[in-house]
Amino acid sequence: MYMPDFEYHAPKTLADACVLLDELGERAIVLGGGSDILHKLKNGHLTPEHVVSLKHMTHLTEIRHEEGRGIVIGALVTPHGVYTSKILQERYLSLPMASHEMGNPQVRNRGTVGGNICNASPLADLPPLLIALNASVKVVQYAGERIVPLEDFICGPGKTLIKRDEILTEVIIPDQPATGSTYIKFGLRKAGALAVVGVAVAVTVKDNVLADVRIVMGAVAPVPMRAKDAEALLRGQTITDVLLEQAADSAAAECKPITDLRGSAEYRRELIRVLTRRALRKAIDEGHV
Amino acid sequence: MINQTITDKDGVKRYLITLNVNGDARTVLVKGNAILANVLRDELNLTGTKKGCELGDCGSCTVLLEGKPVDSCMVLAIEADGLEITTIEGVAVNSKLDAIQEAMINFAAVQCGYCTPGMVLSAKALLTRNPHPTEPEVREAISGNLCRCTGYVHIVEAVLAASEGRLSPGEHEYLREEGVSI
Known part of the structure; x- marks a missing residue:
């Protein structure tokens, strides 16, 4: 399969990479695991003159907890790394479970969390759950760094707020009172399937009352979409089956699905209704799963 | 470097x-x-x-x-x-086939053979980190390897058999009812 020519760079440090990107600007792209980038190079969607690989930045393959910041996931952590992370299994088991539903074993060994975000596919599996968990991303460049809420960072299909001279280095999940979270993906097969629809929720339950809730729907809008009407309906209310049904109806009404080869808009809307109800019930009853 | x-x-x-x-x-x-x-x-x-x-x-x-x-x-x-x-x-060491390869031959887990190298390597990685997998674990491990001949039943059998050190099928192993996996 055709691959365009480019010059390859593998800077030793993040600082070196930033200097390089500052110099190359629009002519360069940043390479993480390559699962998405190589697709785009092969099908001609990307024709960079330079490719800057992050492969020497081994410190970006770690997951750790930092006092006052929360859980910090390095951009180069693979889905397999998320799946096997002790710290995530203990605090937010929903993330390892969601990452295990991505692609297939080969892709999970090679893809990266940072790439899953920067590729900004509307049907990506990790962003909905990360947004439900109120995650932010850190992007660095030569002139400095900034932290952006993930919800704002992804701004269109394949579009994020990242500039060509910036590198996404960390995903930060703040410490929070959420008592449960989950991501339910509906794919057409058990493995190697893209989401027809995905629903992520994070709930804070106190004495059978939903103190707080975040619902994020994947693959039914140009970006992972908050079901804000459904959230407003639930917030502060006592949990009943009827209430969860109403919230599910509301989420289905709010989403903006399209018809494509994986499913019709009507089918997706119905899936949102069913999966939202299931996800809420699961996170309320079982915690972070 | x-x-x-x-x-x-x-x-x-x-x-x-x-x-x-x-x-x-x-x-x-x-x-x-x-x-x-x-x-x-x-x-x-x-x-x-x-x-x-x-x-x-x-x-x-x-x-x-x-x-x-x-x-x-x-x-x-x-x-x-x-x-x-x-x-x-x-995968073979000193011209001696790995147990997975041996079992795949003996369990007729190779049809056209195109997926076989990838299947063997996915199975090898699985058995290296988990020497006694369950059937679902085997199926999960080879879920990124497509077999156009759809010969999955024998492939899964062969990998499970290799994990038990059983490199050939028993005499009546292929008399099972249609569609029943081990």
Whole structure:
């Protein structure tokens, strides 16, 4: 399969990479695991003159907890790394479970969390759950760094707020009172399937009352979409089956699905209704799963 | 570590990299855009690694990179510089087939054979980290390897049998009812 020519760079440090990107600007792209980038190079969607690989930045393959910041996931952590992370299994088991539903074993060994975000596919599996968990991303460049809420960072299909001279280095999940979270993906097969629809929720339950809730729907809008009407309906209310049904109806009404080869808009809307109800019930009853 | 680059008259750079393939350090000169699957096949003559979809869906180009299965069609050769790679040619030791290979032959788990190298490597990675997997674990481990002949039942049987050190089927093993897996 055709691959365009480019010059390859593998800077030793993040600082070196930033200097390089500052110099190359629009002519360069940043390479993480390559699962998405190589697709785009092969099908001609990307024709960079330079490719800057992050492969020497081994410190970006770690997951750790930092006092006052929360859980910090390095951009180069693979889905397999998320799946096997002790710290995530203990605090937010929903993330390892969601990452295990991505692609297939080969892709999970090679893809990266940072790439899953920067590729900004509307049907990506990790962003909905990360947004439900109120995650932010850190992007660095030569002139400095900034932290952006993930919800704002992804701004269109394949579009994020990242500039060509910036590198996404960390995903930060703040410490929070959420008592449960989950991501339910509906794919057409058990493995190697893209989401027809995905629903992520994070709930804070106190004495059978939903103190707080975040619902994020994947693959039914140009970006992972908050079901804000459904959230407003639930917030502060006592949990009943009827209430969860109403919230599910509301989420289905709010989403903006399209018809494509994986499913019709009507089918997706119905899936949102069913999966939202299931996800809420699961996170309320079982915690972070 | 890339320690040498050569630029030709058209300004295209080539990089001298070292791939540790099946225990041998192989030094090759590659362009930045060279795909690992192509370098293994075309430069190193390791044609056991097959190419199918070339987009990371089918798994026929599976190799082990630092012991983990990856699609070699979705890795730049230069990204594998200095890393350990195992291809299907490196699974047999001293011309003695691995238990998985032996079992796949004896359990008739090879039909057209195109997916087999990738299947063997995915199974090898599984049995290395989990020597006694369950059937669902085997199916999960080979879920990134597509068999167009749909011969999954025998492949799963062979991997499970290999994990039990049972390299051939028993006498009545193929008299099972249709559609019933072990």
